[in-house]
Amino acid sequence: MDRIRIEGGGELRGVIPISGAKNAALPLMIASLLTRETLTLENLPRLADVRLLLRILGNHGVDHTIAGKRPGELATSGQTLHLDAKNIVDTTAPYELVSRMRASFWVLAPLLARAGVAKVSLPGGCAIGTRPVDLLLQALEALGAKIDIEAGYVLASAPKGLVGGKIVFPKVTVGGTHVALMAAALAKGDTLIHNAAREPEIVDLADCLIKMGAKIKGAGSSTIEITGVTSLGGARHTVLPDRIETGTYAMAVAMTGGDVFLQGARPELLQSALDTLTRTGAQIVCDAGGIRVRRNGGGIAPVDVTTEPFPGFPTDLQAQFMALTTRANGVSRITETIFENRFMHVQELARFGAKIHLEHDTAIVTGVKTLKGAPVMATDLRASVSLVIAALAAEGETIVHRVYHLDRGFEQLEQKLGACGARVERLAAAE
Ligand code: UD1
Numbered sequence: 001m002d003r004i005r006i007e008g009g010g011e012l013r014g015v016i017p018i019s020g021a022k023n024a025a026l027p028l029m030i031a032s033l034l035t036r037e038t039l040t041l042e043n044l045p046r047l048a049d050v051r052l053l054l055r056i057l058g059n060h061g062v063d064h065t066i067a068g069k070r071p072g073e074l075a076t077s078g079q080t081l082h083l084d085a086k087n088i089v090d091t092t093a094p095y096e097l098v099s100r101m102r103a104s105f106w107v108l109a110p111l112l113a114r115a116g117v118a119k120v121s122l123p124g125g126c127a128i129g130t131r132p133v134d135l136l137l138q139a140l141e142a143l144g145a146k147i148d149i150e151a152g153y154v155l156a157s158a159p160k161g162l163v164g165g166k167i168v169f170p171k172v173t174v175g176g177t178h179v180a181l182m183a184a185a186l187a188k189g190d191t192l193i194h195n196a197a198r199e200p201e202i203v204d205l206a207d208c209l210i211k212m213g214a215k216i217k218g219a220g221s222s223t224i225e226i227t228g229v230t231s232l233g234g235a236r237h238t239v240l241p242d243r244i245e246t247g248t249y250a251m252a253v254a255m256t257g258g259d260v261f262l263q264g265a266r267p268e269l270l271q272s273a274l275d276t277l278t279r280t281g282a283q284i285v286c287d288a289g290g291i292r293v294r295r296n297g298g299g300i301a302p303v304d305v306t307t308e309p310f311p312g313f314p315t316d317l318q319a320q321f322m323a324l325t326t327r328a329n330g331v332s333r334i335t336e337t338i339f340e341n342r343f344m345h346v347q348e349l350a351r352f353g354a355k356i357h358l359e360h361d362t363a364i365v366t367g368v369k370t371l372k373g374a375p376v377m378a379t380d381l382r383a384s385v386s387l388v389i390a391a392l393a394a395e396g397e398t399i400v401h402r403v404y405h406l407d408r409g410f411e412q413l414e415q416k417l418g419a420c421g422a423r424v425e426r427l428a429a430a431e
Contacts, residue, residue: 004388005397034182034209063084098120106136116160185216187228206224247314263290281300
């Protein structure tokens with residue numbers, strides 16, 4: 001398994017191009033199952049999760065081509081992917097594939113909407129607490145699907161097709177809203193989604209579905225109205241920039257000090273995180289081309305934060321923010337309300353000398369003057385990058401083990417940080 005070696009202690013200075021969002025790319029790719037025509041996605045990030053989803057879609061009969069580089073494109077420019085689901089050859093998504101990436105469970109919705117039947121393994125993915133799919137299944141049932149669970153598989157059917165209905169989510173769920181949107185787009189009649197997720201990735205999926213011919217109003221608000229259509233067509237859509245990657249690098253700069261321009265980043269996608277960073281003492285300047293983050297001299301002010309659904313502070317930046325506060329001049333309280341047990345990074349951050357104490361859903365972080373490099377273990381996607389951030393600011397050498405977690409969600413991490421002066425290298429090791 002590969003490892004990453006980081007020699008910490010230096011500032012970050014330079015430009016980091018922001019990639020297309022993983023969490024938008026995945027549902028957009030899955031939406032290709034809804035049409036016989038070609039869906040073209042631009043600005044697709046090069047990530048392990050994207051490659052795995054291509055395999056899963058291939059299993060259902062989706063052909064794909066990735067366009068070659070065009071003149072003027074850089075190694076960091078997003079890819080163009082053509083997806084073609086002319087014939088769905090298999091409506092089963094097997095355990096071996098779905099267990100490796102939770103979002104792949106969402107294929108259930110388009111398979112059911114288009115083929116009237118689907119069999120999808122219950123999901124796996126990041127180990128961040130129990131992550132049930134009950135709300136996703138209830139949404140499909142509200143649209144007339146019959147759902148059974150047998151031997152670890154969800155068996156869904158709608159022999160006469162899905163019918164529009166009222167979906168009321170008791171809790172905000174991103175996956176539930178994606179699934180409801182895709183299923184309702186091809187259901188007969190009108191669907192109303194109450195308490196829908198408002199995340200930018202939901203809006204991106206809705207925008208793409210609208211280009212494909214879906215009738216959707218209100219995406220980005222908590223009530224979404226969909227009028228089903230009998231079929232959807234092809235479209236060309238550009239994946240929005242990754243707000244979690246943006247926030248991650250912004251926090252890295254806030255921690256190490258320096259001056260970095262996050263090229264292509266869009267501030268409105270992570271305003272709450274940027275406001276929180278400003279409160280720690282970082283300077284943030286936004287323009288049409290991206291976001292500039294600076295911290296010179298002054299220390300890091302402690303700040304309390306609570307994770308919330310969008311537009312609140314995202315749970316996917318909680319671990320990174322915790323890394324930053326380990327060196328604040330005082331005590332910060334970080335409360336996680338979205339996922340239980342999303343604190344696996346706490347014990348790894350402690351290896352750097354961080355002082356963190358857990359009380360139920362809150363981490364109480366007492367800032368220390370210096371962190372020291374250490375061998376650490378990546379436990380999930382976002383937790384692992386919090387270790388990278390801590391390592392960049394720590395004195396001496398850190399080895400991050402199990403970096404395959406990072407490869408799932410961060411494109412060219414070593415190159416992007418290396419270009420800003422970080423001493424980061426990948427060790428391809430025979431462990
Ligand atoms: C998505 C994101 C993930 C992010 C999360 C919350 C992708 C690929 N992943 O995950 O990075 O951390 O949103 O912003 O986009 N829940 C239920 N029953 C369900 C579904 C969810 O109880 O059927 C609960 C979950 O356990 C969690 C909360 O609802 O406590 C929110 O989860 P959800 O928004 O669905 O997360 P994902 O879509 O899985």
